[in-house]
Amino acid sequence: MTGDDLAERRGMETDVYQPAEDSGLLAEAVVERGRGRFLEVGTGSGWVAEQAATEAADVASVVATDVNPHACRSARERGRAAAPEGNGGIEVVRANLLDPFADDSFDTVAFNPPYLPTDPDNKWSDWMERALSGGETGRELIDPFVDDVGRVLAPGGVVLLLVSSLTGYDEVVERAERRGFDHDVVVRESYPFETLSVLALSGK
Amino acid sequence: MKESLMDILCDPLDKSDLELEVDERDGDEILEGRLVGTVTGEVYPIEDGIPNLLPPDMRDD
Numbered sequence: 198m199t200g201d202d203l204a205e206r207r208g209m210e211t212d213v214y215q216p217a218e219d220s221g222l223l224a225e226a227v228v229e230r231g232r233g234r235f236l237e238v239g240t241g242s243g244w245v246a247e248q249a250a251t252e253a254a255d256v257a258s259v260v261a262t263d264v265n266p267h268a269c270r271s272a273r274e275r276g277r278a279a280a281p282e283g284n285g286g287i288e289v290v291r292a293n294l295l296d297p298f299a300d301d302s303f304d305t306v307a308f309n310p311p312y313l314p315t316d317p318d319n320k321w322s323d324w325m326e327r328a329l330s331g332g333e334t335g336r337e338l339i340d341p342f343v344d345d346v347g348r349v350l351a352p353g354g355v356v357l358l359l360v361s362s363l364t365g366y367d368e369v370v371e372r373a374e375r376r377g378f379d380h381d382v383v384v385r386e387s388y389p390f391e392t393l394s395v396l397a398l399s400g401k
Numbered sequence: 402m403k404e405s406l407m408d409i410l411c412d413p414l415d416k417s418d419l420e421l422e423v424d425e426r427d428g429d430e431i432l433e434g435r436l437v438g439t440v441t442g443e444v445y446p447i448e449d450g451i452p453n454l455l456p457p458d459m460r461d462d
Contacts, residue, residue, distance in 0.1 A: 234409075260406070264459070269451050288406050289451050296413035297454035303409075 212267040214241035214328035218386070219359050219393055223309045224248040226357045226383040226395040227256075233304025236349070237261045238294060238342065241328060243272025245307065246287045247279050256305070258285055262292040265324045294342055298349045306346055307357040310338045312364040335364035343372050347401050356398035357383065361391045373398050402431050402452050412438040413456045419445070 224245045227235075232255035237246045240261035250259040261272045269291045276287025290297065295306075311328055314335035331337050339358070346356050356378070360369050373380055379400035386393050404421065412419055417440035425433035436445040436452055445454050453460065 260409070264455065266451075266453075270449070273449070273451055288402055290402070290406075290410070291451055291453040291455055293413065293455055293459055296456060297410055299409050299411045299416070 212324050213265065213271050214268070214325065216242060216244040218388060219309050219361070220245055222384050222386055222393055222395055223307060223357065223359050224252075226397070227305070227307050228253045230355055230357060230383055230397055231256045231305045231307070233257050233354075234302065234351070235259045235305045236298070236303045236307070238306065238308040239263055239310060239328075239338075240272045240287075240289075241265075241268050241309075243268070243275040243287060243289075245309065246272055247275045249307070250276065250285070250287055251279050258288075260288045260290060260303075262290045262294075264291065264293055265327065266291060267324060268328075294338065295345045295349050300348050301351045302349050304351050304354045305357065306350060306354070308342055308346075309359040310342065312336075312339065312359075312361050314363060331364060334368075335361070336368065339364065339369055340372060343369070343376055343398075346398070347376055347378070350401050352401060354399070354401060356396075358396045358398060360394050360396055362393075363391045366392075366394065370396070377401070402447060402450055403429050404431060406452075410436065410452070410454065412441055412443065413454050414438065414441050414443060417441065 227249050231253040235249050235256045240246045246261035249256050269289050273289045280286030312331040312335045313329050315330040317333050378398035380396050383395045383397050419436040423434040432450050434447045
């Protein structure tokens with residue numbers, strides 16, 4: 198993966214990742230399995246968080262994070278627009294992964310990570326690239342997320358993690374198992390260049 | 402952010418408690434202010450209703 202590939206994939210948008218196939222799959226899983234206190238990590242435009250706030254009957258409250266300030270503002274605007282019809286809108290926090298959240302805080306944690314394996318010489322130059330690039334392995338953000346997510350998850354909680362075949366499905370599952378999670382596949386779709394799955398990690 | 406969010410937030414540096422200082426509210430929404438680490442003393446700004454809880458070394462973007 199080169200900078201040019203990323204540039205092509207990003208199209209015109211350079212500041213905030215907009216909903217795509219992967220977002221749609223994650224939202225489907227969120228509506229089906231999301232409940233209680235809900236966190237979306239790396240929310241981008243805030244679309245999946247909005248689906249959680251307005252379409253997921255068992256979700257009680259929604260928090261969304263992003264490292265990107267433009268994404269945070271986009272998610273906050275969406276939350277304000279959705280608040281009257283949903284369950285109180287979206288609380289937005291600018292954060293790195295799960296860093297500023299206390300133990301046992303959430304019943305559901307959803308994450309559509311940046312996952313494209315990327316040439317290490319290709320420096321992260323803008324926000325869109327950070328939204329897509331998962332480092333050399335594609336798992337640069339997935340690994341620390343899987344390592345820490347059990348901490349913020351309340352007992353009986355579930356993690357909904359989007360995994361691409363480009364990222365190494367087996368490696369992600371192995372890491373989750375080492376962290377003591379059971380897993381099942383909520384939804385899976387194949388596309389020309391990748392297969393996308395949403396894993397549910399549970400059993401904390 | 403709403404004040405109820407304080408229940409689940411912690412200092413990203415060491416997971417200790419944060420103290421909320423409010424400059425501007427709109428109803429139950431805190432628009433401007435800061436969160437201060439009770440142990441680290443680190444100050445995390447709240448701007449336009451969004452708390453910035455990035456660790457200090459990631460904040461210059």
